[in-house]
Amino acid sequence: MIWLWLGWLSSQGSVFALESFSPEHLARSLRLEQPISLDGRWRFQTGDDLRWAMSSWDDIPWPQISVAQSWGKQGYRGYAGVAWYRRTVPLPPAAPGSGTGLGLALAGVDWASYEVFVNGHLVGRFGRWAATDAFAIPHPQYFFVPAEVIVPDQPLVIAIRFWQLPASMRRTPQGGGFEGGLFLLGNATQVGQAVHLAIAERKQAQVGDLVLALVFLLAGFFHLLFFLRRRSQREYFWFGLFAILFGLNWYGAGARWWASEWIDYVTLWRLNSFTIAIFLVPQACFLWTLFGRKMGWFVKAYLWLLTLSAITVVIIPGVTFSLLTSTPRVLLALLFPLLSVILVVVEARRGNPEARTIGIGLLISVACSLNDILGVRLGLYATVSLAHVGLGAILLSMALSLANRFARVYGELDALNHNLEDKVRQRTAVIAQQRDALEQKQVELTASLTYAQRIQQALLPGADDLARIGGCGAFVFFLPRDIVSGDFYWIHHTAHGVYVGVGDCTGHGVPGAFMALIGIDLLNRLVVDTPAPGLLLERLDLAVRRALRQEQNSPAATDDGMEVALCYIEHGTARLIFAGARRPLYVVPMDGALQEIKGTRRSIGGDRRGQRRAFLEWSAQLSTIRAFYLASDGFTDQNGVLASRNFGTNRFRALLERLAALPPAVQQAELVQTFEQYRQEAAQRDDVTVLGVQWQA
Numbered sequence: 001m002i003w004l005w006l007g008w009l010s011s012q013g014s015v016f017a018l019e020s021f022s023p024e025h026l027a028r029s030l031r032l033e034q035p036i037s038l039d040g041r042w043r044f045q046t047g048d049d050l051r052w053a054m055s056s057w058d059d060i061p062w063p064q065i066s067v068a069q070s071w072g073k074q075g076y077r078g079y080a081g082v083a084w085y086r087r088t089v090p091l092p093p094a095a096p097g098s099g100t101g102l103g104l105a106l107a108g109v110d111w112a113s114y115e116v117f118v119n120g121h122l123v124g125r126f127g128r129w130a131a132t133d134a135f136a137i138p139h140p141q142y143f144f145v146p147a148e149v150i151v152p153d154q155p156l157v158i159a160i161r162f163w164q165l166p167a168s169m170r171r172t173p174q175g176g177g178f179e180g181g182l183f184l185l186g187n188a189t190q191v192g193q194a195v196h197l198a199i200a201e202r203k204q205a206q207v208g209d210l211v212l213a214l215v216f217l218l219a220g221f222f223h224l225l226f227f228l229r230r231r232s233q234r235e236y237f238w239f240g241l242f243a244i245l246f247g248l249n250w251y252g253a254g255a256r257w258w259a260s261e262w263i264d265y266v267t268l269w270r271l272n273s274f275t276i277a278i279f280l281v282p283q284a285c286f287l288w289t290l291f292g293r294k295m296g297w298f299v300k301a302y303l304w305l306l307t308l309s310a311i312t313v314v315i316i317p318g319v320t321f322s323l324l325t326s327t328p329r330v331l332l333a334l335l336f337p338l339l340s341v342i343l344v345v346v347e348a349r350r351g352n353p354e355a356r357t358i359g360i361g362l363l364i365s366v367a368c369s370l371n372d373i374l375g376v377r378l379g380l381y382a383t384v385s386l387a388h389v390g391l392g393a394i395l396l397s398m399a400l401s402l403a404n405r406f407a408r409v410y411g412e413l414d415a416l417n418h419n420l421e422d423k424v425r426q427r428t429a430v431i432a433q434q435r436d437a438l439e440q441k442q443v444e445l446t447a448s449l450t451y452a453q454r455i456q457q458a459l460l461p462g463a464d465d466l467a468r469i470g471g472c473g474a475f476v477f478f479l480p481r482d483i484v485s486g487d488f489y490w491i492h493h494t495a496h497g498v499y500v501g502v503g504d505c506t507g508h509g510v511p512g513a514f515m516a517l518i519g520i521d522l523l524n525r526l527v528v529d530t531p532a533p534g535l536l537l538e539r540l541d542l543a544v545r546r547a548l549r550q551e552q553n554s555p556a557a558t559d560d561g562m563e564v565a566l567c568y569i570e571h572g573t574a575r576l577i578f579a580g581a582r583r584p585l586y587v588v589p590m591d592g593a594l595q596e597i598k599g600t601r602r603s604i605g606g607d608r609r610g611q612r613r614a615f616l617e618w619s620a621q622l623s624t625i626r627a628f629y630l631a632s633d634g635f636t637d638q639n640g641v642l643a644s645r646n647f648g649t650n651r652f653r654a655l656l657e658r659l660a661a662l663p664p665a666v667q668q669a670e671l672v673q674t675f676e677q678y679r680q681e682a683a684q685r686d687d688v689t690v691l692g693v694q695w696q697a
Contacts, residue, residue, distance in 0.1 A: 234289050460488060487504055490502075506562065507560070567628070590626050
């Protein structure tokens with residue numbers, strides 16, 4: 001297992017190790033003592049000459065620089081290209097392990113590649129030499145120095161041919177070359193363990209950044225889900241998008257040793273460049289949405305420019321363009337803090353509490369950005385990058401502002417809820433009092449209507465009046481809609497015959513009942529001299545108009561009236577005489593189908609336009625009639641389960657024709673049953689009156 005582990009370490013950069021390292025080398029190298037540090041000053045020379053790899057080359061004239069700092073900070077600012085590092089390491093006579101090979105650890109570098117020569121022999125490479133589209137992960141590198149290249153009792157000459165990507169020097173002129181790291185020479189196993197430990201320590205140091213990146217991602221997805229439930233609150237969408245992009249950037253930069261395990265270094269750089277350029281867009285949209293401000297054309301154009309700069313990093317292959325445009329993109333992004341500060345200051349002066357919270361985060365972010373530009377990019381002073389600290393401050397301030405708004409809104413809603421509960425209790429108490437009062441009034445009104453019903457029933461004909469009509473008997477189906485009825489039926493016996501009538505007054509309930517009482521009272525007064533049915537209807541019409549002042553065009557006049565079907569049974573001639581005011585007579589002859597004798601198209605009262613059609617009369621011998629019926633329109637107009645379908649005249653005529661031969665009591669029962677079966681759960685629409693006389697069985 002140890003051999004496999006050292007083989008993996010060597011595969012990260014050592015070509016020679018891939019070809020020559022073996023279990024036998026490992027077994028013989030376990031006797032080495034502690035590795036020695038190669039940190040410090042090395043001979044350095046710009047340019048490229050492969051003879052500089054030879055141990056015999058005289059490098060005394062070469063200047064010395066430290067591998068702990070880049071060459072850009074040691075007099076070679078802005079230099080891009082090939083340069084050589086050389087170090088002569090004296091070995092004691094018969095140094096332990098020198099007969100079996102040694103381990104060499106060198107630091108990894110961003111945007112560079114190098115070749116390692118020991119005593120003029122190539123022992124390994126870091127990255128692909130002078131490549132511009134692929135770069136190795138800048139972990140500490142392990143190289144195996146075989147015994148074949150070690151000259152006994154002679155110093156070890158290590159020469160490193162170093163190539164720095166020119167675009168990276170344009171981005172960071174003070175960079176280039178080694179900038180510290182692990183530099184060891186010694187026992188292969190011990191050096192390999194040191195390299196492995198250094199990589200593990202790097203990853204362990206970024207565990208917090210890894211966790212923080214995951215927290216940002218989860219927070220972003222949480223706010224997006226919150227937005228999906230409340231789409232009107234767009235600030236949650238922009239914050240969620242910003243948090244996701246920020247989490248990806250933090251993962252690729254702050255936790256890059258973890259991300260580089262499965263993402264190649266170039267893709268990781270392009271991901272970081274894209275996210276750091278684009279997440280300013282949702283951040284701006286969040287701020288403007290949070291404060292309820294409308295973006296001007298300048299801000300919109302600026303955000304589109306940021307978006308375009310982020311997209312170009314993705315669509316243009318390689319890293320050269322991304323590195324060359326890194327500083328311009330940073331400078332372009334510096335306009336955003338200025339716009340944000342102006343917006344936040346304006347809102348803070350208005351007393352917006354969220355603006356004050358975000359303002360603190362913006363101040364920290366601006367300070368961190370200035371530190372990175374002046375110290376890291378321009379090298380004016382020694383510092384470390386604080387970009388993620390500034391971005392973290394922005395993100396935290398945005399999250400706090402949302403939390404503050406949510407808490408404030410929740411508090412307001414809670415207060416409103418308490419107020420609403422108080423109002424509901426008060427209103428409930430008032431409604432309960434009103435309900436009790438209404439119930440009392442309902443009881444009183446019902447009692448009054450019940451008493452009025454008794455009065456109306458007293459004025460309507462009784463069972464003895466029906467029995468005295470003659471023939472085989474008579475019945476009436478009388479069903480008010482609202483206790484008292486706007487329908488009425490009327491029977492009046494004279495010395496020579498009997499009047500039978502049914503009236504349907506305007507309205508129902510109490511108003512209709514008043515009209516019914518008027519109709520009954522007027523008929524009882526007007527029938528004294530036994531007029532023909534047509535004449536009686538003429539007198540009734542005139543009397544109703546006078547009673548309701550419809551002849552005087554008075555403001556107090558109404559359009560109320562009634563429809564009446566009236567028959568007179570003349571005993572001497574055995575004739576049935578009928579006249580109707582918009583209501584028909586249904587006659588079932590002894591030897592034929594039911595006939596509907598329509599009334600005159602003129603109502604009793606109501607019509608004040610001066611129409612004076614005469615009420616036409618119809619007569620027939622009673623000997624030819626089996627039964628006849630007078631009815632209001634309440635039965636035919638009743639709807640059933642389907643509200644749009646009434647019982648209808650045709651169905652009513654067929655029902656009467658079927659019942660005509662049955663006894664009157666049976667006919668009444670059948671009418672009641674048919675009506676209720678058709679109505680079912682539907683409300684009764686109108687008062688119902690059907691008066692039938694069976695003259696012959």
